[in-house]
Amino acid sequence: MSSAEVLKEESMVLQKKMLGEHFDTLSKAHENGRKVVYTFVPGNLNELILAFDLLPVHPEVNALQSGMRKLSGDYIQEAEKHGHSEDVCTYVKCDIGMLKKGNIGPTGEKLPPPDLLLLSYTGCFTFMKWFELLKQEYGCPVVMLQVPYQADGRITASQRAFVARQLRDVVVPALEQVSGRKLDEDRLRELLASSARAEDDLVHVWESAKHKPSPIDAYFGGVYYIGPIFTAFRGLPVCEQYYRSLRSEVDYRIAHGMGPTTPEGELRQQKYRIVIEGPPNWTSFREFWKIFYDEGVVMVASTYTKVGGLYEQGFRHDPDHPFETLAEYCLGCYTNRNLPTRVDILAKYVEDYQADGVLFNSIKSCNSFSAGQLMMLRELEKRTGKAGAFIESDLVDPRYFNAANIKNRLESYFQMLEAKRQAA
Amino acid sequence: MDTQPIIDRCERLYRDIGLGSVQAWKQRTGGKAIGHLPVYVPRELIHAAGLLPVGIMGGGDDVEIIRGDAYFQSYICHLPRSTVELGLAGKLDCLDGMLFPAICDVIRNLSGMWQMMFPHKYIKYLDFPQTFNDAGREFYRFEMAELLLELEALSGIHASAERLNHSITLYNANRRALAELYDLRAAEPHRVPTSELYLLQRAGNVLEVGEHTTMLHDYLGAARISNRPLRDNVRVVATGLFCEQPPLSMVRAMENSGCYIVDDDWVLGARYQLGDTPVGDNPLAAIVDSYMSGTVATATRYVEGDDKGAFLVEQVRQRQAEGVIFAAASFCDPALLDRPMGQKALAEAGIPYTSFTYSENTGQVQVIKEQAGTFADSIKLWGAVT
Numbered sequence: 001m002s003s004a005e006v007l008k009e010e011s012m013v014l015q016k017k018m019l020g021e022h023f024d025t026l027s028k029a030h031e032n033g034r035k036v037v038y039t040f041v042p043g044n045l046n047e048l049i050l051a052f053d054l055l056p057v058h059p060e061v062n063a064l065q066s067g068m069r070k071l072s073g074d075y076i077q078e079a080e081k082h083g084h085s086e087d088v089c090t091y092v093k094c095d096i097g098m099l100k101k102g103n104i105g106p107t108g109e110k111l112p113p114p115d116l117l118l119l120s121y122t123g124c125f126t127f128m129k130w131f132e133l134l135k136q137e138y139g140c141p142v143v144m145l146q147v148p149y150q151a152d153g154r155i156t157a158s159q160r161a162f163v164a165r166q167l168r169d170v171v172v173p174a175l176e177q178v179s180g181r182k183l184d185e186d187r188l189r190e191l192l193a194s195s196a197r198a199e200d201d202l203v204h205v206w207e208s209a210k211h212k213p214s215p216i217d218a219y220f221g222g223v224y225y226i227g228p229i230f231t232a233f234r235g236l237p238v239c240e241q242y243y244r245s246l247r248s249e250v251d252y253r254i255a256h257g258m259g260p261t262t263p264e265g266e267l268r269q270q271k272y273r274i275v276i277e278g279p280p281n282w283t284s285f286r287e288f289w290k291i292f293y294d295e296g297v298v299m300v301a302s303t304y305t306k307v308g309g310l311y312e313q314g315f316r317h318d319p320d321h322p323f324e325t326l327a328e329y330c331l332g333c334y335t336n337r338n339l340p341t342r343v344d345i346l347a348k349y350v351e352d353y354q355a356d357g358v359l360f361n362s363i364k365s366c367n368s369f370s371a372g373q374l375m376m377l378r379e380l381e382k383r384t385g386k387a388g389a390f391i392e393s394d395l396v397d398p399r400y401f402n403a404a405n406i407k408n409r410l411e412s413y414f415q416m417l418e419a420k421r422q423a424a
Numbered sequence: 425m426d427t428q429p430i431i432d433r434c435e436r437l438y439r440d441i442g443l444g445s446v447q448a449w450k451q452r453t454g455g456k457a458i459g460h461l462p463v464y465v466p467r468e469l470i471h472a473a474g475l476l477p478v479g480i481m482g483g484g485d486d487v488e489i490i491r492g493d494a495y496f497q498s499y500i501c502h503l504p505r506s507t508v509e510l511g512l513a514g515k516l517d518c519l520d521g522m523l524f525p526a527i528c529d530v531i532r533n534l535s536g537m538w539q540m541m542f543p544h545k546y547i548k549y550l551d552f553p554q555t556f557n558d559a560g561r562e563f564y565r566f567e568m569a570e571l572l573l574e575l576e577a578l579s580g581i582h583a584s585a586e587r588l589n590h591s592i593t594l595y596n597a598n599r600r601a602l603a604e605l606y607d608l609r610a611a612e613p614h615r616v617p618t619s620e621l622y623l624l625q626r627a628g629n630v631l632e633v634g635e636h637t638t639m640l641h642d643y644l645g646a647a648r649i650s651n652r653p654l655r656d657n658v659r660v661v662a663t664g665l666f667c668e669q670p671p672l673s674m675v676r677a678m679e680n681s682g683c684y685i686v687d688d689d690w691v692l693g694a695r696y697q698l699g700d701t702p703v704g705d706n707p708l709a710a711i712v713d714s715y716m717s718g719t720v721a722t723a724t725r726y727v728e729g730d731d732k733g734a735f736l737v738e739q740v741r742q743r744q745a746e747g748v749i750f751a752a753a754s755f756c757d758p759a760l761l762d763r764p765m766g767q768k769a770l771a772e773a774g775i776p777y778t779s780f781t782y783s784e785n786t787g788q789v790q791v792i793k794e795q796a797g798t799f800a801d802s803i804k805l806w807g808a809v810t
Contacts, residue, residue, distance in 0.1 A: 082764065083763070083764040083767055084764055085752075085760035085761075085763065085781075087499070087754060087755045087756075087760055087781075088757055088760045088761050089757070089761075092761065121554065121726075124529065125527075125528045125529045125532070125757060125758070126529070126757055126761065128554065128726050129723075129757070129758065129761035129762060130761075132726070132727060132732055132762075132765060133761070133764065133765065135730075135732070136732065136765060136768065139730075142728075144554065144555050144726060144728070146553065146554045146555045146560070148551040148563070149526065149532060149549060149551055151532075151535060151536075151548075151549030151551065152549075158563060158566040158567065158570075159563075161562075161563075162559060162560075162562070162563035162566075165559040165562070166555060166559045169557070169558070169559055170555070170557065170559065338535070338536040338539070338549075339533055339536025339537055339539070339540065340536055340539055340540055342536075343540070362497055364497075364499045365499075367500065367528065367529040367530050367533070367757060368529040368532075368533075370497060370499075370500070371496070371500055371504070371529055371530040371532075371533040371534070372495075372533035372534065372536060372537045373497075374494065374495050374496065374497065375495050375537050375540065375541075379540060392497060
């Protein structure tokens with residue numbers, strides 16, 4: 001085993017250990033007197049939750065892991081049997097179906113029911129309905145944090161004040177009530193400072209893809225890189241440790257001219273550098289990834305990996321202004337940005353990462369991402385002069401991943417990229 | 425007065441996808457017009473700033489989609505693609521701006537598309553509070569004050585307290601007239617065919633509010649003395665139609681299926697607020713407070729507490745309905761995600777329901793008629809069996 005593989009192993013093994021311990025803690029939460037808060041990834045308030053020693057559960061993460069474990073199809077059909085429409089978000093149906101079938105988490109242990117549903121309503125209308133549905137299932141309290149949309153491409157003073165005020169007046173009292181303790185602001189500041197350090201390292205990792213060859217795949221690898229910071233660990237020393245470790249691995253790869261590791265080894269020959277918009281398909285994740293690495297395609301930047309924060313634009317959690325920084329974090333998530341801003345972000349990625357093209361993976365059941373993507377693609381092609389491609393799949397509904405169709409489209413696209421290159 | 429000339433006019437307005445009546449209003453008054461998508465916008469503010477609020481509810485079944493489909497995947501609802509079609513075809517050129525209320529991610533993203541498609545027009549996304557507390561109220565006040573300033577800049581007319589109070593008075597009268605219309609239909613459904621009520625409401629999208637209120641009163645006067653037979657129909661509430669509107673043919677099919685629709689949620693914006701807005705020294709605050717203190721519990725609004733579905737059950741009881749038809753636009757996230765919760769509340773209350781989906785250009789209304797008819801028959805035969 002080479003030293004590079006040892007380094008790679010370190011962050012992956014660490015993440016696996018972190019997740020295993022977290023789900024183990026969750027499974028015993030109530031018998032150990034711990035309280036559990038269900039909340040969403042975009043705009044999550046992990047530092048605040050941890051400051052009250054509460055344990056977070058993220059339903060989208062459970063759903064995507066069910067997708068990767070090939071369980072989501074049954075869960076979705078279970079929800080549909082209970083009257084949920086075929087047309088709506090499959091994360092929601094997967095979650096409801098999982099609950100109906102015993103709420104067994106990704107490690108095979110039962111997840112505890114929530115003591116509180118913390119509805120951080122950021123960048124996705126469906127979140128609101130999702131927790132209305134879960135409230136009926138669990139009968140526990142819900143606290144809503146409404147995060148206004150950046151419709152004009154900027155955060156206004158009114159929006160920031162609104163979110164910060166809700167945090168102080170509504171969310172903190174609800175967390176105090178469920179935890180039975182007062183907020184320790186010093187503890188919150190410590191957690192926020194730790195987050196900022198991990199965020200620095202994550203940005204370093206993202207920006208490493210500017211190198212040629214890219215030492216990372218910012219999408220297929222990126223979804224693993226965001227695991228700790230977007231979920232239960234941001235603010236904890238172990239999260240900092242993970243990102244330090246990841247950064248070291250990436251730096252090693254840069255120093256040795258290495259590419260990212262795929263399931264079938266290092267991607268050495270990088271023929272095309274692609275920027276990708278939209279979440280991945282989880283039910284056929286490996287199969288999807290293989291289409292790309294077989295063709296020597298590396299994803300150099302992705303928008304999906306920014307749903308929990310666009311740190312490369314400079315945002316860091318600021319321990320000196322805890323509520324304002326949490327407000328800004330919630331407001332700044334990718335899907336809370338308007339479409340012109342999303343086009344700007346993608347165009348900048350194409351330029352900064354010297355991409356050959358832009359790919360949209362349009363997700364059937366995620367209107368927050370998908371509505372308007374065809375126009376975004378058109379705008380991007382116009383602005384960057386780069387070829388774009390558009391494929392369709394779904395998050396966790398295996399019925400909507402047509403491998404042959406997607407492969408055909410992508411192969412045609414790669415041929416077009418080659419033709420453009422030859423013509424240049 | 426006969427109802428028919430009124431309804432004929434309404435149907436002409438309904439079919440007027442090029443907004444000829446709005447163009448005529450602009451020529452007549454020299455004023456500007458501003459479009460808004462469903463569900464709700466505070467039309468009092470638009471009116472007080474001297475602008476004509478124009479409800480844009482897609483293209484219905486009268487618009488052939490040529491370019492709009494190129495902007496949306498097959499799994500996106502129909503309203504945005506026909507709205508884009510209208511916009512790109514120049515049918516909305518007479519609008520000097522467009523408001524996009526926060527109702528779902530599709531309409532939210534459509535606001536951004538509109539910004540890119542029509543960069544020189546005034547475009548505003550309206551974020552409404554979903555938290556009905558002091559923080560939400562403060563945020564909404566700020567948003568409305570900002571909106572009003574922008575509308576004033578667009579029209580060049582200062583919306584003084586006097587103008588705002590005048591607009592509030594006109595919209596209060598309009599809401600009351602609509603409530604009267606709905607009450608009459610519920611009490612004597614044979615006198616107010618639902619297709620006529622629907623056309624009357626749609627006329628309110630393009631007419632100036634005072635003119636619309638007069639039209640409603642004229643219709644009410646004529647309808648009360650109309651000589652239509654009472655049929656042995658089942659009384660139902662139709663729900664889920666708050667955004668993408670049903671085609672007129674579908675409304676007619678539903679009412680010809682043996683159902684009297686005694687309440688519904690289409691063209692909901694005009695009835696979104698419950699009760700009057702008081703006139704007074706601070707009319708902007710009054711508009712905000714009225715919104716915060718009482719609106720309908722539709723799927724686009726967050727419902728706090730444990731009474732999810734209670735509004736629908738109460739609607740059924742108040743209207744003495746015998747069942748509910750859930751008619752959601754295909755791929756409508758709010759309606760379809762909300763539906764299981766509404767159905768649960770109805771099941772617990774022993775109220776029968778049926779469900780189907782449609783789109784604004786649904787041509788196959790026979791299937792809908794058969795389903796609604798079967799539902800009506802089942803209620804007649806077996807009563808409250810879900």
